[in-house]
Amino acid sequence: QVQLVESGGGVVQPGRSLRLSCAASGFTFSNYGFHWVRQAPGKGLEWVAYISYDGSDEFYEDSVKGRFTISRDSSKNTLYLQMNSLRAEDTAVYYCARKYLGYNMYYFDYWGQGTLVTVSS
């Protein structure tokens, strides 16, 4: 079955960096694009970043552009989110989510359980 398992969250000081990972299994990783979506405590969902199936396309939400980098390693079936210059407002549960298969079908058909990132001094 499809599984996405995030890791790498934790407490970090403002201005520092953190790298999240998402290990995928149960499907052909290299056929799919992936997203990162976050949810601040008690708040709604916010899309963060997207990477295409082959890594050739990346898109970012404006507030993370230049600070966050999405990447993938198909040899390890793993998705990453490198987060630099972290701010208090980046505090959230970060979910990795698989892109729905289909041209321009930028929906999220499977989600991981999420990893909590807390930015605090």
Added chain:
Amino acid sequence: EIVLTQSPATLSLSPGERATLSCRASQSVSSSLAWYQQKPGQPPRLLIYEASNRATDIPARFSGSGSGTDFSLTISSLEPEDFAVYYCQQRGNWPLTFGGGTTVEIK
């Protein structure tokens, strides 16, 4: 950025009743809209994509309709497991955006 406005914020209903949730886009997204269900402590689950297509294993009591700027999600007869938060999401333009959510609570 396309803003999605969901209404009502909270819907108080009893099991067996019909629920109708609304999502309005700040500009046309054609049929490029999805609905998700989220329960406490869980990730969201895709219910509906392209405005009216049920995702895999989603019960027939869930249906979606609409196009352009006005969309709705209908749950024909609420089951106990349907009490949750529901989000709409558009793929018509980058950045992808979500609505603020509608909580369906037990009356």
